[in-house]
Amino acid sequence: MPAARSRFRGFTLIELLVVIAIIAILIGLLLPAVQKVREAAARMSCTNKLKQLALACHNYENANGKLPPAGKGYGWCSSTAGGTGDTNILNMSGWVLVLPYIEQNALYAKVNLNAPFGDQNTGYCCSYAGNANGTLSGSSSSSGNAAVVATPVSTFVCPSDNGPRTESAGGAYGTGVANGQLSNYDFITSQSDSGLGANGCNYWLKSATTSTRYMFGENSNTKFTDVTDGTSNTFMLGEQTVLTSNGESNPWGYRGWVMTGVDPAPGINVWYTPSGGTPQVGNLNSWGQAGSLHTGGCNFAMGDGSIRFVKASTSTTTLSQTARMSDGSVPTLD
Amino acid sequence: MNRLFGAGLLVGLLAVLGCGGSKDEGGLVPVAGNIKVDGETAPNAVVKYIPQGNTGGHGGTGTTDSTGRYEITSPYGKKGLPPGQYKVTISRRLNPDGSPPGPNEMPIESNARETLPVKYADQEKTELKVDLSADDKRSFDFDLKVKKK
Numbered sequence: 001m002p003a004a005r006s007r008f009r010g011f012t013l014i015e016l017l018v019v020i021a022i023i024a025i026l027i028g029l030l031l032p033a034v035q036k037v038r039e040a041a042a043r044m045s046c047t048n049k050l051k052q053l054a055l056a057c058h059n060y061e062n063a064n065g066k067l068p069p070a071g072k073g074y075g076w077c078s079s080t081a082g083g084t085g086d087t088n089i090l091n092m093s094g095w096v097l098v099l100p101y102i103e104q105n106a107l108y109a110k111v112n113l114n115a116p117f118g119d120q121n122t123g124y125c126c127s128y129a130g131n132a133n134g135t136l137s138g139s140s141s142s143s144g145n146a147a148v149v150a151t152p153v154s155t156f157v158c159p160s161d162n163g164p165r166t167e168s169a170g171g172a173y174g175t176g177v178a179n180g181q182l183s184n185y186d187f188i189t190s191q192s193d194s195g196l197g198a199n200g201c202n203y204w205l206k207s208a209t210t211s212t213r214y215m216f217g218e219n220s221n222t223k224f225t226d227v228t229d230g231t232s233n234t235f236m237l238g239e240q241t242v243l244t245s246n247g248e249s250n251p252w253g254y255r256g257w258v259m260t261g262v263d264p265a266p267g268i269n270v271w272y273t274p275s276g277g278t279p280q281v282g283n284l285n286s287w288g289q290a291g292s293l294h295t296g297g298c299n300f301a302m303g304d305g306s307i308r309f310v311k312a313s314t315s316t317t318t319l320s321q322t323a324r325m326s327d328g329s330v331p332t333l334d
Numbered sequence: 335m336n337r338l339f340g341a342g343l344l345v346g347l348l349a350v351l352g353c354g355g356s357k358d359e360g361g362l363v364p365v366a367g368n369i370k371v372d373g374e375t376a377p378n379a380v381v382k383y384i385p386q387g388n389t390g391g392h393g394g395t396g397t398t399d400s401t402g403r404y405e406i407t408s409p410y411g412k413k414g415l416p417p418g419q420y421k422v423t424i425s426r427r428l429n430p431d432g433s434p435p436g437p438n439e440m441p442i443e444s445n446a447r448e449t450l451p452v453k454y455a456d457q458e459k460t461e462l463k464v465d466l467s468a469d470d471k472r473s474f475d476f477d478l479k480v481k482k483k
Binding site for chain 1: 392409411445
């Protein structure tokens with residue numbers, strides 16, 4: 001009998017505590033691993049979407065003989081009457097033209113290509129005059145275009161970035177009426193494409209030279225044969241976060257004040273640091289810069305459609321040489 | 335005793351899990367100096383070093399204090415620059431009333447405008463250059479001539 005009783009004596013407090021401690025340790029080991037797998041999956045999905053957009057650009061080039069422009073008819077760049085600015089202010093992003101190639105035909109059918117996508121027709125403020133050579137014909141609300149660019153399109157969303165995805169409706173960054181949807185991907189364009197200097201509109205078309213030209217810009221019409229540095233050595237599309245400190249990130253459908261695209265030249269993942277503070281990861285330092293929330297760099301689509309993860313430690317000279325499509329230098333990205 | 339041991343083990347394991355390392359780039363040369371405009375000290379001027387040719391790194395910027403002194407910091411917050419060739423731009427944006435823009439005011443949304451000529455302030459047109467060697471101890475001073483004679 002005593003032997004039988006000791007068989008059913010139950011557990012002591014110490015034994016229970018030890019078991020609970022072991023379970024806690026195992027969960028502690030598992031959680032970081034689950035988080036890492038989750039980020040790895042998000043990153044893979046992010047890379048995949050960039051690849052889809054790169055292939056869409058290739059298909060567009062096949063069908064039209066040239067790549068889409070980064071945008072058309074900017075109203076906020078500087079131009080005198082009779083100057084370099086487009087006469088019809090559209091504030092259109094080139095991605096609108098790519099919609100049929102990413103299975104968004106229904107959305108493309110709603111677009112009016114001859115009407116504005118955003119109503120900004122002056123500079124931000126002050127002495128930035130804007131495009132005095134152009135006029136707005138109609139508005140983004142009456143054309144229905146504002147409603148189109150306020151539609152979320154999952155191809156432009158990188159799941160690693162959980163920042164706010166809508167742009168305010170009014171002001172120099174808005175469409176005028178609707179909250180535009182921000183994108184994590186955009187064309188590789190020079191920051192000079194903002195056209196802030198006198199007659200700076202259409203920088204790509206009028207001012208850039210063969211040694212400084214990127215693959216995209218306002219009214220750009222690059223053919224793959226123009227990329228003399230080699231399509232596998234030249235950036236075509238880049239990644240950005242949806243949060244930007246100085247300026248705003250790019251929406252997928254329209255171009256507001258200095259929403260030019262992605263320029264890798266100032267460096268990758270350069271975050272905003274308030275004076276005396278610490279860097280705010282995910283909040284890009286300035287408009288038009290490249291960055292992502294993947295650790296240590298961001299993805300780029302090269303001209304040949306391949307995706308490269310480029311480290312943030314890459315020197316700015318290498319980045320700008322890789323961004324220029326015909327400057328004669330072929331740097332090695334590591 | 336057993337309980338103490340278990341708790342100790344748990345704390346030790348959690349400490350190991352929380353560890354991570356960071357890599358540091360060596361060989362940065364400290365860069366600092368004084369900026370004058372027409373012989374007068376120039377506070378609130380932004381000095382930018384842009385790497386040229388095969389110079390590595392990301393360049394850097396520095397803003398002059400009330401004595402006109404600047405110190406270059408990389409975009410990632412490191413002091414100094416790798417040796418090599420640099421173009422230098424010096425920009426001094428002031429509001430129409432002559433006051434400097436606030437420390438956290440966004441330049442692209444600001445009233446402030448460039449007050450220095452393009453031969454100093456523009457990235458493409460600047461005439462200022464620096465060749466930085468690994469053991470450079472110079473003070474990188476610039477005296478800008480703005481007034482027309």
